[in-house]
Amino acid sequence: MKTVRTGLTALIFLLVSAAVASAGPRSKKKPAPMSAPTPESVFGFAPGADYHLADFEQMIKFYQALAANSDRVKLQDIGPTGYGRQMFIAIISSEANIRELDHYKSLVQQLASGTVDEATAHKLAEEGKAIVWIDGGLHATEVAGAQQSPLLAYRVATEETPEMQRIRDNVILVQCPVINPDGLDIVAHWYAKNVNTPYELAPVTQLWNKYVGHDNNRDWYMFNTIESRDVAKELYQEWFPQIIYNQHQSGPFPSRIFVPPFDDPMNPNIPAEVVRGVNLVGDAMTRRFTAENQPGAVSRQEFDMWWNGGMRTAPYYHNMIGILTETALFDYATPGYYSPQSLPKVFPNGVSATEPSIYYPDPWRGGWWHLKDAVDYMITGDMAVLDIAARRKDQWLFDFWQMCHDEIAQGAKGGPYAYVVPETQHDSTATEDMLFALQTGGVEIRKATQAFTVNGKEYPAGTIVMPAAQRFRPYLVDLMEPQHYPDIRLYPGGPPKRPYDMAGWTLPMQMGVDVVRVDQPMQIATEATKITEPAHHFDAPAGKKLGRIGLYDSWQPNMDAGWTRWLLDRYAIPFADLHDADIRAGDLRQKFDVIILPQQSEPGMLHGWQPGEPQRFGGGEAVTQRPEYVGGLGLSGVMALEEFVKTGGQIIAMDEASQLVIQEFGLPVRNALANVGPSQFYAPGSLLHIDVDPDLPEARGMQKNSVAFFVNSEAFDVWDPKDPAGPPRFTGSNERKTNPFTQLGDHDGIRILAVYPKTNPLMSGWLLGEKLIEGKVAAVSVPFGKGRVVLIGFRCQFRGQPENTFPLLFNSLVISSDSGASAGSRGAR
Numbered sequence: 148m149k150t151v152r153t154g155l156t157a158l159i160f161l162l163v164s165a166a167v168a169s170a171g172p173r174s175k176k177k178p179a180p181m182s183a184p185t186p187e188s189v190f191g192f193a194p195g196a197d198y199h200l201a202d203f204e205q206m207i208k209f210y211q212a213l214a215a216n217s218d219r220v221k222l223q224d225i226g227p228t229g230y231g232r233q234m235f236i237a238i239i240s241s242e243a244n245i246r247e248l249d250h251y252k253s254l255v256q257q258l259a260s261g262t263v264d265e266a267t268a269h270k271l272a273e274e275g276k277a278i279v280w281i282d283g284g285l286h287a288t289e290v291a292g293a294q295q296s297p298l299l300a301y302r303v304a305t306e307e308t309p310e311m312q313r314i315r316d317n318v319i320l321v322q323c324p325v326i327n328p329d330g331l332d333i334v335a336h337w338y339a340k341n342v343n344t345p346y347e348l349a350p351v352t353q354l355w356n357k358y359v360g361h362d363n364n365r366d367w368y369m370f371n372t373i374e375s376r377d378v379a380k381e382l383y384q385e386w387f388p389q390i391i392y393n394q395h396q397s398g399p400f401p402s403r404i405f406v407p408p409f410d411d412p413m414n415p416n417i418p419a420e421v422v423r424g425v426n427l428v429g430d431a432m433t434r435r436f437t438a439e440n441q442p443g444a445v446s447r448q449e450f451d452m453w454w455n456g457g458m459r460t461a462p463y464y465h466n467m468i469g470i471l472t473e474t475a476l477f478d479y480a481t482p483g484y485y486s487p488q489s490l491p492k493v494f495p496n497g498v499s500a501t502e503p504s505i506y507y508p509d510p511w512r513g514g515w516w517h518l519k520d521a522v523d524y525m526i527t528g529d530m531a532v533l534d535i536a537a538r539r540k541d542q543w544l545f546d547f548w549q550m551c552h553d554e555i556a557q558g559a560k561g562g563p564y565a566y567v568v569p570e571t572q573h574d575s576t577a578t579e580d581m582l583f584a585l586q587t588g589g590v591e592i593r594k595a596t597q598a599f600t601v602n603g604k605e606y607p608a609g610t611i612v613m614p615a616a617q618r619f620r621p622y623l624v625d626l627m628e629p630q631h632y633p634d635i636r637l638y639p640g641g642p643p644k645r646p647y648d649m650a651g652w653t654l655p656m657q658m659g660v661d662v663v664r665v666d667q668p669m670q671i672a673t674e675a676t677k678i679t680e681p682a683h684h685f686d687a688p689a690g691k692k693l694g695r696i697g698l699y700d701s702w703q704p705n706m707d708a709g710w711t712r713w714l715l716d717r718y719a720i721p722f723a724d725l726h727d728a729d730i731r732a733g734d735l736r737q738k739f740d741v742i743i744l745p746q747q748s749e750p751g752m753l754h755g756w757q758p759g760e761p762q763r764f765g766g767g768e769a770v771t772q773r774p775e776y777v778g779g780l781g782l783s784g785v786m787a788l789e790e791f792v793k794t795g796g797q798i799i800a801m802d803e804a805s806q807l808v809i810q811e812f813g814l815p816v817r818n819a820l821a822n823v824g825p826s827q828f829y830a831p832g833s834l835l836h837i838d839v840d841p842d843l844p845e846a847r848g849m850q851k852n853s854v855a856f857f858v859n860s861e862a863f864d865v866w867d868p869k870d871p872a873g874p875p876r877f878t879g880s881n882e883r884k885t886n887p888f889t890q891l892g893d894h895d896g897i898r899i900l901a902v903y904p905k906t907n908p909l910m911s912g913w914l915l916g917e918k919l920i921e922g923k924v925a926a927v928s929v930p931f932g933k934g935r936v937v938l939i940g941f942r943c944q945f946r947g948q949p950e951n952t953f954p955l956l957f958n959s960l961v962i963s964s965d966s967g968a969s970a971g972s973r974g975a976r
């Protein structure tokens with residue numbers, strides 16, 4: 148029935164309806180959204196204020212107060228961090244959408260299945276809401292990310308502009324205010340301790356999370372850290388966001404923010420629709436920066452679309468639009484001034500930094516840069532993403548379905564059709580680790596219910612099968628197959644264009660898992676199966692026990708030390724952290740049998756932090772680092788290490804750290820790649836073939852044909868110490884009459900553990916100048932005094948990934964059981 152009302156009655160009716168809508172169906176009426184607390188009222192300062200950083204506790208307080216006072220905000224715990232803090236997400240949308248959250252979640256989950264038909268997909272897309280993930284970043288020293296999060300949450304929850312209403316109606320924002328709460332506190336508390344002292348800008352002296360620091364954004368296919376597992380569950384099992392925006396600092400100087408489009412190369416496994424979507428969002432962002440009068444947005448530099456494994460890159464292989472921006476950073480919450488004359492004239496890639504160009508049409512001209520500026524740029528980026536998500540809501544949802552659907556159809560055609568993981572494996576733990584990581588990343592893993600035959604070989608019921616006909620097929624295929632990084636030069640004949648991160652990462656290769664590719668479609672009866680993470684334990688060989696282990700840990704935070712700690716903890720292997728002063732104090736043999744030197748540059752180890760020039764404070768005794776962290780191993784540390792080995796200790800030195808031992812101890816070993824320029828040799832993160840001698844104690848349990856993770860690493864020439872010519876000097880020309888060892892095996896105590904093959908060392912990624920590495924030694928154990936030095940030229944435990952070469956580290960941690968030393972000492976931790 149049509150009712151005619153007077154204007155006044157209609158107004159009252161509208162107000163009552165609005166009140167009912169905002170109060171929701173609950174009996175307990177909440178205050179109107181506009182009474183939500185501002186971040187400033189909770190923190191005591193506005194986010195982004197000079198010299199102030201909110202920590203995680205303040206963050207939680209604000210979000211709890213916001214959720215308690217707004218029906219547009221819902222908080223959800225997503226799991227613990229390494230140090231036991233609780234991570235959370237804030238889900239922000241209109242009151243109506245928040246009430247029906249489970250419904251909207253189920254719509255997107257149906258679309259993500261890829262199995263509904265096109266007409267249904269259109270209907271679901273029309274009814275559904277775009278899911279947008281925005282996070283405050285995970286790199287803790289890039290401080291603006293976490294600080295902008297509460298401002299964005301407050302704005303989306305309370306602002307009443309037509310634009311924001313449209314956003315709330317059409318978008319469900321899943322905001323992770325900070326992916327690395329441990330790091331936020333480490334950095335915020337360090338800065339609070341130093342602000343207004345001569346150490347205000349001092350670099351943090353520990354990794355800003357339990358294990359891996361900056362590499363927390365390198366873990367998005369292995370999921371070795373607990374935080375990446377927590378987040379992966381939300382992305383790939385719960386919310387299936389169509390757009391993921393991951394905040395970072397800092398972009399190519401002097402730009403103020405890097406915004407997509409990204410640079411070439413593009414990984415061919417990424418769906419074209421994803422790249423188109425990324426470019427579209429990037430364009431919306433740059434337009435908004437211009438509209439908001441925020442100059443200095445740059446695109447198509449440095450950050451490429453090759454790698455899988457970053458927070459914004461792994462989603463590409465899940466048919467999701469991954470956006471990264473890199474906003475300019477000064478230091479912490481301290482403002483910095485850049486005089487216009489001091490700005491560089493060109494970017495590292497040669498593009499002008501002063502004249503407008505296609506991807507930098509609005510150059511930044513210098514001046515002050517405050518934390519608040521970075522926060523404002525990030526909010527502009529957020530708003531651009533939310534706005535275009537709202538405007539194209541149906542399309543984003545439908546496109547997502549389309550990609551999931553097409554990938555399933557493509558996989559059903561074969562080439563590949565499936566990957567089979569035979570039950571018999573060299574290392575069953577590595578196999579289970581690989582499957583667990585894949586399933587965490589959203590890969591569908593099945594188990595054969597009947598025996599089947601591939602290429603004349605029968606596989607029994609129970610064999611693991613990963614069909615290519617699955618929605619995240621690009622992710623599965625990319626992780627199973629070798630990468631072929633293109634040889635791109637910065638200019639003809641010039642140095643190579645390096646990939647932003649790794650060039651190759653194929654999981655079965657680096658983990659030493661046998662996987663059989665099935666190319667042609669065939670019938671395999673399967674059922675879904677859940678993979679559980681295997682237990683990890685260390686077995687010492689007969690007659691051996693774990694030595695007392697020390698792990699060198701520089702005050703210059705070292706991610707490789709962090710990953711080594713992670714690995715030892717995973718296998719419950721006791722150890723003690725050794726800082727510079729512990730080593731300089733000497734008497735190491737009294738306390739340790741084995742000392743690990745993780746990958747680190749020789750100067751970094753020797754000198755550590757140096758006293759520097761005062762920054763914001765003039766004159767006096769000011770230094771840039773707190774005095775308790777200044778200095779490295781120094782001469783006394785090196786002599787203590789030498790004494791340790793001479794009296795029977797063992798040192799394991801990895802990659803560049805081997806240079807310290809080689810040079811300071813005078814070992815008959817040289818890095819064949821020293822002083823070779825990047826135009827002649829380049830392997831910035833590739834999987835290389837190695838031949839291994841598993842009969843040697845240090846290589847026990849390894850496969851003869853193995854794989855090394857090589858990250859601009861080392862390749863050794865090893866000489867017979869009895870050779871009267873001796874090894875070549877480190878500088879100058881070296882005419883040699885005799886040849887270094889190239890054969891595996893024990894040569895009078897010098898054990899050649901692994902060598903790069905004489906032909907075709909590259910397995911996955913990119914290798915330029917392979918002749919320079921062919922036949923060289925990859926790992927060697929050299930006697931020295933009563934002890935030994937084990938030099939591992941490549942990265943045997945890189946990011947906790949290449950399980951295939953973990954034994955090279957583990958085997959050298961044991962001593963004979965009849966040795967008097969007692970195992971287990973981690974007092975220094």
Ligand SMILES: [Zn+2]
Pocket residue numbers: 286289394395396397
């Ligand atoms: Zn970052």
